[in-house]
Amino acid sequence: MLRSVFRSSRVLIGLTIVGILVVCAIFAPLIAPHDPNEQNLVSILLPPAWSEGGDPSFLLGTDSLGRDVLSRLIFGARVAMTVAVLASLGAMIVGAVLAYIAGYFGGRIDALIGRAVDVWMSFPPVILSLILMVGLGVGLRNVIFAIVAVDWTRFCRVIRSEVLVVRRKDYIAAAQLMGFSHPRVIVKEIVPATLPLLITLLSMEMGIAVIVEAILSFVGMSVSANTPAWGQMVADARQTIYEAPWNLFLPIFAIFLAVLGFNILGDGLRRTLDVRLIARGRT
Amino acid sequence: MSILAVDNLEVSARIGTARIPVVSGLGFTLQRGSVLGVVGESGAGKSMIGRAIAQILPQGFSVTGGLSFLGQDLIGMPAEQRRMLLGRDIAFVPQEPLSGLNPVLTIGAQIDEHLARLGIGAKRARRDYALDMLNAVRLPRPADILGKYAHQLSGGMCQRVLIAMAFASRPKLLIADEPTTALDVTTQSRIVELIRDLQRSEGTSVIFITHDLRLAADISDQVLVLYAGRLAEYGPAKEIFADAAHPYTRCLQLSNPSVHASRIGLYSLPDRMPGISALGSIAGCLFGPRCPNVIDACREKTPRAVSVGEGHDVACIRSDLTARIDPPLRQAIDKKPYGASLLTVESVSKTFSMTSGIFRRTNFQAVRNINFTLQQNEFVGIVGESGSGKSTVARLLCGLETATEGKLVLAGRDVTGGDKVSRQHQRAHIQMVFQDPQSALNPRRSVASIITQAMEAAGQATWRDRLAKAEALLHEVGLPSDAALRFPSELSGGQKQRVNIARALCRAPEILVADEIVSGLDVSVQAQLLNLLLRLRSERSFSMVLISHDLAVVRYLCDRVFVMHKGEFVEAGPTADVFDHPQHPYTESLLAAVPRDFVADAARRDRRNGISPADEIV
Numbered sequence: 001m002l003r004s005v006f007r008s009s010r011v012l013i014g015l016t017i018v019g020i021l022v023v024c025a026i027f028a029p030l031i032a033p034h035d036p037n038e039q040n041l042v043s044i045l046l047p048p049a050w051s052e053g054g055d056p057s058f059l060l061g062t063d064s065l066g067r068d069v070l071s072r073l074i075f076g077a078r079v080a081m082t083v084a085v086l087a088s089l090g091a092m093i094v095g096a097v098l099a100y101i102a103g104y105f106g107g108r109i110d111a112l113i114g115r116a117v118d119v120w121m122s123f124p125p126v127i128l129s130l131i132l133m134v135g136l137g138v139g140l141r142n143v144i145f146a147i148v149a150v151d152w153t154r155f156c157r158v159i160r161s162e163v164l165v166v167r168r169k170d171y172i173a174a175a176q177l178m179g180f181s182h183p184r185v186i187v188k189e190i191v192p193a194t195l196p197l198l199i200t201l202l203s204m205e206m207g208i209a210v211i212v213e214a215i216l217s218f219v220g221m222s223v224s225a226n227t228p229a230w231g232q233m234v235a236d237a238r239q240t241i242y243e244a245p246w247n248l249f250l251p252i253f254a255i256f257l258a259v260l261g262f263n264i265l266g267d268g269l270r271r272t273l274d275v276r277l278i279a280r281g282r283t
Numbered sequence: 284m285s286i287l288a289v290d291n292l293e294v295s296a297r298i299g300t301a302r303i304p305v306v307s308g309l310g311f312t313l314q315r316g317s318v319l320g321v322v323g324e325s326g327a328g329k330s331m332i333g334r335a336i337a338q339i340l341p342q343g344f345s346v347t348g349g350l351s352f353l354g355q356d357l358i359g360m361p362a363e364q365r366r367m368l369l370g371r372d373i374a375f376v377p378q379e380p381l382s383g384l385n386p387v388l389t390i391g392a393q394i395d396e397h398l399a400r401l402g403i404g405a406k407r408a409r410r411d412y413a414l415d416m417l418n419a420v421r422l423p424r425p426a427d428i429l430g431k432y433a434h435q436l437s438g439g440m441c442q443r444v445l446i447a448m449a450f451a452s453r454p455k456l457l458i459a460d461e462p463t464t465a466l467d468v469t470t471q472s473r474i475v476e477l478i479r480d481l482q483r484s485e486g487t488s489v490i491f492i493t494h495d496l497r498l499a500a501d502i503s504d505q506v507l508v509l510y511a512g513r514l515a516e517y518g519p520a521k522e523i524f525a526d527a528a529h530p531y532t533r534c535l536q537l538s539n540p541s542v543h544a545s546r547i548g549l550y551s552l553p554d555r556m557p558g559i560s561a562l563g564s565i566a567g568c569l570f571g572p573r574c575p576n577v578i579d580a581c582r583e584k585t586p587r588a589v590s591v592g593e594g595h596d597v598a599c600i601r602s603d604l605t606a607r608i609d610p611p612l613r614q615a616i617d618k619k620p621y622g623a624s625l626l627t628v629e630s631v632s633k634t635f636s637m638t639s640g641i642f643r644r645t646n647f648q649a650v651r652n653i654n655f656t657l658q659q660n661e662f663v664g665i666v667g668e669s670g671s672g673k674s675t676v677a678r679l680l681c682g683l684e685t686a687t688e689g690k691l692v693l694a695g696r697d698v699t700g701g702d703k704v705s706r707q708h709q710r711a712h713i714q715m716v717f718q719d720p721q722s723a724l725n726p727r728r729s730v731a732s733i734i735t736q737a738m739e740a741a742g743q744a745t746w747r748d749r750l751a752k753a754e755a756l757l758h759e760v761g762l763p764s765d766a767a768l769r770f771p772s773e774l775s776g777g778q779k780q781r782v783n784i785a786r787a788l789c790r791a792p793e794i795l796v797a798d799e800i801v802s803g804l805d806v807s808v809q810a811q812l813l814n815l816l817l818r819l820r821s822e823r824s825f826s827m828v829l830i831s832h833d834l835a836v837v838r839y840l841c842d843r844v845f846v847m848h849k850g851e852f853v854e855a856g857p858t859a860d861v862f863d864h865p866q867h868p869y870t871e872s873l874l875a876a877v878p879r880d881f882v883a884d885a886a887r888r889d890r891r892n893g894i895s896p897a898d899e900i901v
Contacts, residue, residue: 170723171733173683174786179710179740188739192727 003156095155103163141262196273290349321501334622391429538810622659631689746885
């Protein structure tokens with residue numbers, strides 16, 4: 001199975017994009033040509049180096065405070081990737097654990113968790129995360145927490161329905177008859193069956209987390225102002241949209257690229273890991 | 284005049300660059316108003332005939348040869364013309380009645396659409412015509428049925444609707460592909476009777492495709508037996524059944540248990556039919572590798588069909604020896620003396636409570652006041668139709684459900700409560716063999732890991748211990764030890780069911796609960812499994828509760844039987860007594876639904892004449 005995963009072109013393209021972003025995030029201080037917060041007031045709003053009036057030392061130009069856009073993009077990847085990985089892992093763990101409990105035991109526990117998800121989902125997600133951020137205050141940890149608190153429901157609902165399908169298989173009853181305890185049945189029989197779905201959802205959720213973080217930092221509700229973030233760059237560039245449109249487009253493109261990377265990866269994983277799709281492809 | 288003439292028909296599949304003939308050299312003619320039964324196990328290519336006629340073959344398949352309907356060449360005919368024939372002059376009855384109907388249209392709308400397409404009647408008259416049609420298939424209150432959806436009707440009713448639609452255009456040829464396989468036993472016989480009656484009154488020719496030789500012999504005038512896409516035998520139905528000339532037909536018959544005779548052993552053919560990819564690697568006769576009469580000459584070339592009687596052809600060079608293939612002696616694998624009483628079920632009931640709407644709760648009593656005891660080494664059967672509560676009994680015995688009333692005593696201990704200790708007690712003594720091996724085997728575990736799951740649960744076992752145990756168990760159930768590291772998807776249906784049995788045996792239980800373990804398997808594989816269970820009992824001694832809708836299987840294995848109807852045991856007793864002299868009308872109706880049995884009839888005749896081969900055996 002693993003071999004077919006890496007043979008899929010979608011997975012490879014997705015992994016390449018995500019890989020580049022992750023490398024940027026981890027090695028930002030080594031890659032970035034400038035300090036992202038270093039202001040250079042004599043050369044503000046420089047266009048990219050290849051266009052007329054550009055400066056080769058600021059490859060993608062500068063913003064209204066003369067900060068190097070490329071360096072800010074590279075440092076911005078740090079926030080985006082940290083949030084993408086940690087927030088979606090957190091949402092997955094919370095949502096999946098509840099889903100396994102609800103789907104496996106059924107009955108009242110299921111009804112309780114199911115209603116909680118319903119109520120939770122009835123709040124508009126962006127508003128809910130904004131309220132959470134207002135209450136908690138800015139900072140990376142709080143952004144992650146806000147996204148986990150909003151998005152666990154997505155995992156919970158999708159995985160629960162998959163658990164219900166697997167739960168009805170006779171091999172679950174067989175495992176019980178062999179003397180497996182309930183937690184053991186869940187871990188050894190049900191989790192492996194839902195793993196492909198879990199991986200797929202996780203990579204999709206990473207794309208969503210990038211967008212939510214961008215929205216929050218756009219309204220100044222994410223990390224503090226001296227940490228570069230893509231949403232913040234979009235917000236800053238609004239003032240000078242006519243003089244320096246590239247300042248707006250470049251961070252948007254970065255967000256787009258990150259989401260695209262995660263989505264292609266997720267789609268590729270779904271196609272290669274989903275047992276039903278594989279079976280159909282083979283016959 | 285012949286309705287359908289098939290001459291040297293070949294259906295081939297493209298695999299890679301090679302073309303492999305899936306059906307080859309098939310020829311027969313179907314006379315007006317006669318019924319042809321096409322018999323074979325899964326993979327025999329029997330559905331290919333219907334598909335070749337309709338030209339609905341899977342991708343990569345192609346048809347060559349002669350296929351003419353009323354003198355018109357079906358293969359060369361333009362698609363448009365064929366479409367006019369199909370549904371009007373050639374009608375189909377599918378295997379799965381529910382998937383044959385559109386779930387979002389009412390029955391009335393679908394019949395109307397069908398009639399409009401055929402151009403039958405003006406718009407006003409169509410409703411009356413539809414009512415007549417439904418009356419003809421003996422559906423009660425046809426006016427109500429027109430307004431219903433497929434899911435509101437039972438499988439048998441859906442099949443009647445489809446049969447009505449098939450006969451609506453007064454077709455000249457009806458192709459019924461396993462029309463009763465998905466239905467209950469009693470429904471099956473009524474559907475077969477219905478097709479037969481309509482066929483007679485309309486003078487329709489029918490191709491009746493089935494895996495059940497006995498059913499085919501019962502309904503058909505001619506029978507065509509297929510093996511791996513090749514004609515094995517073709518001839519008059521009664522003659523083929525009474526005097527099979529091809530060893531495969533004979534073995535099929537001998538491996539099919541009978542409701543009326545319990546004492547003959549079942550013949551179990553080794554191995555299974557070659558798959559498409561294996562066809563090329565067998566030299567000469569394709570049945571050769573499994574044939575009891577095989578000699579070197581069989582491997583030299585593919586046998587041609589030769590006539591052995593009036594309109595009776597057989598593709599075997601040693602057909603004169605076929606009648607000498609005998610069923611095995613049963614005593615060799617037969618029963619052991621009973622031991623102490625193991626299990627007592629005292630007036631056990633199970634009520635499910637279901638929520639309907641938000642606040643309303645309805646109670647459904649699935650099992651009502653059942654009583655029985657089970658002794659060591661005893662095999663008892665529980666028979667009944669689907670929905671009779673048989674499977675709930677199985678789950679109650681294993682402790683997957685808790686009884687709402689009554690008492691369950693297992694090996695001297697009351698396990699009714701369903702607390703942890705009694706569950707452990709139950710698990711040590713009772714194991715279950717599940718119905719559907721597809722769902723019962725975790726596709727992500729290797730066979731060895733599945734079989735020795737009980738050791739994993741107990742902890743401490745190393746993988747090496749488990750592998751050794753798995754190989755021992757595989758050997759017991761007749762699978763090669765290299766199967767241990769394979770995954771369920773690499774096994775055939777029969778092999779999976781063996782793994783299923785091996786897993787249940789791992790904890791050496793004293794009682795096996797087997798829920799429909801052979802349904803959906805081919806006859807020859809079924810015979811292998813039934814004999815396996817008998818052999819295992821003689822080797823390691825255990826009792827079994829066999830739950831089945833198949834009376835013949837129960838008769839073959841079980842000494843006592845309980846007939847279950849709507850959650851209750853309506854009749855109980857020694858299997859031979861209950862099946863030979865049923866007391867309860869429900870038991871009678873179950874027995875009446877079983878196709879007539881020519882072999883048993885013949886055996887009974889023999890007994891009257893003083894020759895009783897069956898009695899000599901035991």
